[in-house]
Amino acid sequence: MSKDTSILTTGAALPANQKYIPDQKKLVIAISSRALFNLDDSHRVFIEQGLEAYAQYQIEHEEEILPKGEAFPLVEKLLRLNDSLKDHAVEVILLSRNSADTGLRIFNSIQHYNLPIIRAAFCGGEDPYRYVTAFGCHLFLSTDPQDVRSALNEGVAAATLLAAKQPKAASNQLRFAFDGDAVLFSDESERIYKTKGLEAFAQNEREAAKLPLTGGPFKAFLAALHSIQSEFGLENAPIRTALVTARSAPSHERVIRTLRAWGIRIDESLFLGGMTKASFLKAYGADVFFDDQHIHCDAASEHVSTGHVPHGVANE
Incomplete structure (x- = not known):
């Protein structure tokens, strides 16, 4: 040694x-x-x-x-x-x-x-x-x-890392992708969805649109990535980040205002409205994707390295 x-x-x-x-x-x-x-x-x-x-x-x-x-x-x-x-x-x-x-x-x-x-x-x-x-x-x-x-x-x-079933094409840029609720943000909104349903979730997000979400377990990590990105211009940053979430309009507004309130840059935001994330992660070229739900992680690992985040109401 x-x-x-x-x-x-x-x-x-x-x-x-x-x-x-x-x-x-x-x-x-x-x-x-x-x-x-x-x-x-x-x-x-x-x-x-x-x-x-x-x-x-x-x-x-x-x-x-x-x-x-x-x-x-x-x-x-x-x-x-x-x-x-x-x-x-x-x-x-x-x-x-x-x-x-x-x-x-x-x-x-x-x-x-x-x-x-x-x-x-x-x-x-x-x-x-x-x-x-x-x-x-x-x-x-x-x-x-x-x-x-x-x-x-x-x-x-x-x-917890899950192996990608297909090799990723080589690239010099490091690409991270994150789910929103229970990963970047707390699971406060997801709890409403799980316990009261989609309509109650949507109503809550409309009413709280201007109230920033509480940070989740990956907020500090995203902030550290953003701090590194700040050394570079948008066109030559060695790190790129993406939010890949099942949220859709009108619940997107609270997410955008939250990141703005945090002063954190996200390069790409995909609001998929319940669509499967896997093909979008492949198109984005993620080096690793973080999500709290096993079903999304298993699907994503068909194309990219995936990290399961055992946090929040989905893992209780």
């Missing part, structure tokens, strides 16, 4: 009355080892033969480079942003249930692919999400739904 690498061994949760606010000048993404690399073979050993056999397998294969995982292209693009940023920086942190001993193969693979990842938490079987706030993370991506839920409870944007 290189001398530049540090392994976090201690950390503490925020006090209950303190809101977590990450640094806006540094975009920090936490990624699980199983999202960054394809660890299916070793994970199968763990499931079928147990922890001891898994540890021995990793040590015996630590010189074998791991295949790229679902999040690898996204991480590569994120880190490449540093080549053109002046006032901001992007950092990727590795969080893993491995011990430092069994995690050596992971760092060997990181070095093989020349990924500038120097910080990690190898948690020896314990939950790695505990360190997302200590590292100052804006986003946590994992393949473990429980870790994702726990990170969301810590106040950090988090999603």
Whole structure:
């Protein structure tokens, strides 16, 4: 392991009355080892033969480079942003249930692919999400739904990654797509829809059109992306964002006024009125799409990498 690498061994949760606010000048993404690399073979050993056999397998294969995982292209693009940023920086942190001993193969693979990842938490079987706030993370991506839920409870944007069934065409621009309610915004309006129906939802949105929605779990992450975008003109920004929502007129007005009140730029807004999102995400060319509902995530993953956000009334 290189001398530049540090392994976090201690950390503490925020006090209950303190809101977590990450640094806006540094975009920090936490990624699980199983999202960054394809660890299916070793994970199968763990499931079928147990922890001891898994540890021995990793040590015996630590010189074998791991295949790229679902999040690898996204991480590569994120880190490449540093080549053109002046006032901001992007950092990727590795969080893993491995011990430092069994995690050596992971760092060997990181070095093989020349990924500038120097910080990690190898948690020896314990939950790695505990360190997302200590590292100052804006986003946590994992393949473990429980870790994702726990990170969301810590106040950090988090999603369970689903693999895209079709490869995405290569592009230098990094494209994020977000659902609205329960992702960028709170689930306050979605709760009305779920409990009282479409008509009550529409009436509420008309009456509250000029009242900004409360921020959802991905508001701070979107704000960090917007902060990076502010270094560039509209025509040459390395990041592009899109809102892809089932909302339609007249409920669109409140969304537009909310983003305006936040002072956050969204490059594209798609109000689909209940139409399936998948084909629009393919046309947009999303690197990753975040949604709170499994049905939308499963459909979207036919075309693009998708992050399920287990937040809000749809996940209760």
